[in-house]
Amino acid sequence: MWMLMVFSYLTVAIIFNAILGRYGVVNNAVIRFLLSGFLIGIMMSFHLISEFGLASATIAAIIWFALVCELYIFLFTLSLGSVSIKILRLLQKAPCQESELNLVYQPKDMVLMRLIRLEHVGLITRNVEGAILLTQRGKSLIKIATFLKSLFHKSIISR
Amino acid sequence: MIFCFLLLHFLFYSCLLKRYIYTERGIFLYHVFALVVTISYCTILYIIQEIPFAHGVTDYAIILGVQGIYSLTFLECWSITQGGYSLGILFEINNATLANSKKPLDLIKFEEIGIEKQTSRIENLISLKLIKREDSTVHLTFIGNRVSKFSEFLANLAGTTLRE
Numbered sequence: 001m002w003m004l005m006v007f008s009y010l011t012v013a014i015i016f017n018a019i020l021g022r023y024g025v026v027n028n029a030v031i032r033f034l035l036s037g038f039l040i041g042i043m044m045s046f047h048l049i050s051e052f053g054l055a056s057a058t059i060a061a062i063i064w065f066a067l068v069c070e071l072y073i074f075l076f077t078l079s080l081g082s083v084s085i086k087i088l089r090l091l092q093k094a095p096c097q098e099s100e101l102n103l104v105y106q107p108k109d110m111v112l113m114r115l116i117r118l119e120h121v122g123l124i125t126r127n128v129e130g131a132i133l134l135t136q137r138g139k140s141l142i143k144i145a146t147f148l149k150s151l152f153h154k155s156i157i158s159r
Numbered sequence: 160m161i162f163c164f165l166l167l168h169f170l171f172y173s174c175l176l177k178r179y180i181y182t183e184r185g186i187f188l189y190h191v192f193a194l195v196v197t198i199s200y201c202t203i204l205y206i207i208q209e210i211p212f213a214h215g216v217t218d219y220a221i222i223l224g225v226q227g228i229y230s231l232t233f234l235e236c237w238s239i240t241q242g243g244y245s246l247g248i249l250f251e252i253n254n255a256t257l258a259n260s261k262k263p264l265d266l267i268k269f270e271e272i273g274i275e276k277q278t279s280r281i282e283n284l285i286s287l288k289l290i291k292r293e294d295s296t297v298h299l300t301f302i303g304n305r306v307s308k309f310s311e312f313l314a315n316l317a318g319t320t321l322r323e
């Protein structure tokens with residue numbers, strides 16, 4: 001029963017997120033889904049408490065809702081940003097020569113695209129001379145990434 | 160109990176195993192191993208305590224849910240910090256700033272990483288049977304076509320289109 005509620009509310013969160021996206025409420029897709037997932041999650045929690053009280057079924061449903069939301073974020077960010085997915089999307093239009101495939105995503109263009117995206121999300125900026133600099137947000141991200149690298153990898157490599 | 164187990168699992172990796180397990184496959188298997196341990200432990204506990212399955216199923220779900228969140232978060236953090244292209248660029252900008260370098264950003268280094276990534280991606284997609292190479296032409300396989308359409312559906316559902 002509670003599992004059915006988890007997937008029903010997840011569907012509502014996904015639809016709500018899609019509506020917010022269509023109206024351009026928040027530009028960042030992850031933040032937008034976190035917002036809609038949080039709101040729908042609270043509604044689900046109230047529903048569960050009124051149905052089961054503070055029982056283990058309520059806790060299980062909240063944990064599973066968080067899990068499926070995280071999985072959904074993982075999947076759609078993969079669909080939006082992955083180069084492998086972009087290659088698949090390109091081949092969906094028509095088969096092409098491997099050399100053409102390499103031409104479409106010229107490494108220089110890939111770097112420039114990333115720089116544009118990083119500037120768009122406010123992680124880097126350009127000064128009057130045109131030099132690229134990290135914003136305060138970019139510096140904070142570097143600090144977090146350095147900490148995570150020290151936890152997950154054997155050496156901190158500044159790539 | 161589950162939180163202690165997951166904390167130990169993380170600390171064991173972070174303090175010791177990260178020197179020996181550094182491939183995607185290795186990390187994945189490390190988490191599969193943890194899942195097998197959790198399921199086995201819970202099952203044995205339920206059998207010993209003679210808890211009926213119907214009563215234990217919600218507890219099982221809580222434990223597996225917590226473990227799922229932990230594993231997914233771990234894998235995402237590991238993967239982002241392992242080889243994120245954007246993160247690499249940010250690190251390079253940070254290093255150039257710290258060195259107070261007047262030189263323009265060395266984009267060639269990233270272009271090389273880009274070539275490396277692109278080549279390995281095509282090979283990976285072939286090994287995953289998502290695309291196939293015939294003569295010098297690259298085609299989508301049936302599964303590749305489905306994955307591509309599903310990703311398009313997800314991107315549209317997320318309220319945005321692919322960043323071309």
